[in-house]
Amino acid sequence: xxQLVQSGAELRKPAASVRVSCKASGYSFTxxxxxxxxxxxxxxxxxxxxxxxxxxxIDYAQKFQGRVTMTRDTSxxxxxxxxxRLTSDDTAxxxxxxxMTTVSSGAHFDYWGQGALVTVSS
Amino acid sequence: xxxxxxPSSLSASVGDRVTITCRASENIFTYLNWxxxxxxxxxxxxxxxxxxxxxxxxxxxxxxxxxxxxxxTISSLQSEDFATYYCGQSYATPYTFGQGTKLEIK
Numbered sequence: 001x002x003q004l005v006q007s008g009a010e011l012r013k014p015a016a017s018v019r020v021s022c023k024a025s026g027y028s029f030t031x032x033x034x035x036x037x038x039x040x041x042x043x044x045x046x047x048x049x050x051x052x053x054x055x056x057x058i059d060y061a062q063k064f065q066g067r068v069t070m071t072r073d074t075s076x077x078x079x080x081x082x083x084x085r086l087t088s089d090d091t092a093x094x095x096x097x098x099x100m101t102t103v104s105s106g107a108h109f110d111y112w113g114q115g116a117l118v119t120v121s122s
Numbered sequence: 123x124x125x126x127x128x129p130s131s132l133s134a135s136v137g138d139r140v141t142i143t144c145r146a147s148e149n150i151f152t153y154l155n156w157x158x159x160x161x162x163x164x165x166x167x168x169x170x171x172x173x174x175x176x177x178x179x180x181x182x183x184x185x186x187x188x189x190x191x192x193x194x195t196i197s198s199l200q201s202e203d204f205a206t207y208y209c210g211q212s213y214a215t216p217y218t219f220g221q222g223t224k225l226e227i228k
């Protein structure tokens with residue numbers, strides 16, 4: 001069965017960086033994009049960007065350009081999202097999700113990781 | 123692309139028919155998806171491409187619309203449907219979502 005398993009909760013100080021991992025299993029890792037989204041406490045969903053595990057191609061939301069780096073290691077079917085220069089506004093649950101693309105829907109997110117809480121506090 | 127959902131919250135009873143609406147700030151054709159999120163859990167896709175039912179999702183969920191106006195309908199609410207619902211557009215990056223509709227028990 002398809003699974004995305006994320007790394008655990010992290011606590012960081014302001015200005016630090018954090019890296020969250022997303023281990024994929026149960027499908028061909030290079031056939032589907034991995035998307036990263038976040039959800040601040042009590043708030044809605046925010047798309048951060050995506051990576052094509054086959055080519056390594058990336059597409060970041062402009063809001064995070066310059067602060068986010070998405071990578072992947074195909075040998076261990078794992079995607080990574082690193083966010084730098086953290087502030088308290090970055091406190092959120094970070095999700096990875098598999099992007100299923102159809103002609104009529106673009107990408108919808110059919111499998112999600114369990115989420116990783118990142119807390120930024122001095 | 124801005125996505126606006128209404129209502130932001132809704133109280134309903136088991137067995138009720140419920141409709142949630144979502145409006146896009148520009149034409150997104152049918153590039154619209156609906157997600158359900160329960161407390162402490164990751165979102166789950168219900169409807170993709172505006173009206174296609176995701177595999178395994180009960181048929182009481184349905185979606186309609188195209189262009190800028192969309193609806194999610196639950197034909198007969200069950201207790202497990204009380205959750206927060208989000209619409210999301212996948213027409214253009216950055217993909218964006220509505221602010222959510224919290225469906226509560228009356």
